[in-house]
Amino acid sequence: MNMYSESLVEGYGQTFSIDNILFEHKTSHQHLVIFENKWFGRVMALDGIIQTTEKDEFIYHEMLTHVPVLAHGNVKNVLIIGGGDGGTLRELTKHQSIERITLVEIDRSVIETCRKLLPKHSDGAFDDHRLKLVIDDGMNFIRNTGQNFDLIISDCTDPTGPGKVLFSTAFYQACKERLEASGVFVAQNGVPFFQPEELVTSSRKLRALYTDSSFYGVAVPTYVGGLMTLAWATENPALRKVPMEELTKRYQSSAIETHYYSPEAHRSAFSLPGYINNLIEY
Numbered sequence: 268m269n270m271y272s273e274s275l276v277e278g279y280g281q282t283f284s285i286d287n288i289l290f291e292h293k294t295s296h297q298h299l300v301i302f303e304n305k306w307f308g309r310v311m312a313l314d315g316i317i318q319t320t321e322k323d324e325f326i327y328h329e330m331l332t333h334v335p336v337l338a339h340g341n342v343k344n345v346l347i348i349g350g351g352d353g354g355t356l357r358e359l360t361k362h363q364s365i366e367r368i369t370l371v372e373i374d375r376s377v378i379e380t381c382r383k384l385l386p387k388h389s390d391g392a393f394d395d396h397r398l399k400l401v402i403d404d405g406m407n408f409i410r411n412t413g414q415n416f417d418l419i420i421s422d423c424t425d426p427t428g429p430g431k432v433l434f435s436t437a438f439y440q441a442c443k444e445r446l447e448a449s450g451v452f453v454a455q456n457g458v459p460f461f462q463p464e465e466l467v468t469s470s471r472k473l474r475a476l477y478t479d480s481s482f483y484g485v486a487v488p489t490y491v492g493g494l495m496t497l498a499w500a501t502e503n504p505a506l507r508k509v510p511m512e513e514l515t516k517r518y519q520s521s522a523i524e525t526h527y528y529s530p531e532a533h534r535s536a537f538s539l540p541g542y543i544n545n546l547i548e549y
C-alpha cells in the first residue's frame with residue numbers, strides 16, 4: 268500500500284495510507300498533492316505538509332472565521348490572504364451581513380484544483396457575488412491596495428516558501444495600516460508543541476505593533492501536536508472580551524450553522540495552557 272508521510276520535526280511524523288492519488292503537480296510555486304485516505308477523505312498537501320482534509324477542515328475554518336466575525340459584530344469587508352482551498356471563504360459567505368470578500372491567493376493551481384477535487388471545501392462560494400478573486404502575492408497586494416478592511420485573515424502555509432513573508436513584521440505592519448479602526452487581524456500560526464519558535468516570534472512582532480495581540484487555540488487532528496494557535500491582533504481590546512450573552516445573541520441572529528464553533532468554544536479558545544502561554548509575549 269502507498270503511504271504519505273509528513274514530518275514537521277526530525278524524529279516524528281504522521282503517515283496516511285493513500286487509497287488513490289487524484290492529483291500531483293509541481294505548480295509554479297509549490298508541490299501540490301491531493302490524495303484519498305480512508306479516514307480523512309480527500310487530503311491536500313503542499314510541499315510535503317498537510318494543508319487540509321475533508322474530514323477535519325471544519326474545525327480550522329470555523330474558528331478562523333466565526334471568532335473574529337462574531338467578536339467584531341459588524342464585519343462588512345473582509346480580506347483573505349491565501350485560503351485557495353475555499354474553506355475560509357465558504358464559512359465567511361454564511362454571514363449574510365458581510366458585503367465584500369477579497370481573496371488573494373498566490374497560486375492559481377491551488378484554487379483550480381481544489382474547486383475540482385475538494386468541492387465541499389468551497390461549496391459554491393467561489394461563485395458568490397460578494398467575492399473578488401485576486402491571484403497575487405499577499406504581501407504585494409496588501410502593500411498596494413488602497414482599501415481598508417474590517418477583518419484580515421491570513422490563511423497561509425507555514426513560514427517557509429511563499430508563506431514566509433506572511434509572518435514578517437513588514438506584513439503585520441501593512442495589515443495594520445489597512446484595518447479599519449476596530450478591525451481585526453487573524454492568522455494561522457502553527458502548532459506550538461512542534462513549532463514553538465513560530466509562536467515566540469509572531470507574538471513578539473504583533474505585540475510591538477498592535478494595542479491588543481493574543482492567540483487562541485484549536486485542536487485540528489491532522490495538524491498533529493495538540494493545540495494549534497491562531498493569531499489575533501487589533502486596536503480594540505474590547506473585542507476579545509465580548510460578554511457571553513452578547514456573543515450568543517450575535518451567533519443566534521447570524522443564523523449560521525456550525526459544527527465546531529459555539530460562543531462557549533469561542534471564549535474558551537483564548538484560555539491557553541501554560542506551556543503555550545509561556546511562549547507568548549503579552
Ligand code: SAM
Nearest residue numbers: 318349350351373374377404405423424429430
Ligand atoms: N489551512 C492550511 C494550513 O494551515 O495548513 C493553510 C491553507 S492553504 C490553502 C494556504 C494557501 O496559502 C496556499 O494555497 C498557498 O498557495 C497560499 N499562500 C502561500 N503563500 C502565499 C502568499 N505569499 N500570498 C498569497 N497566498 C499564499
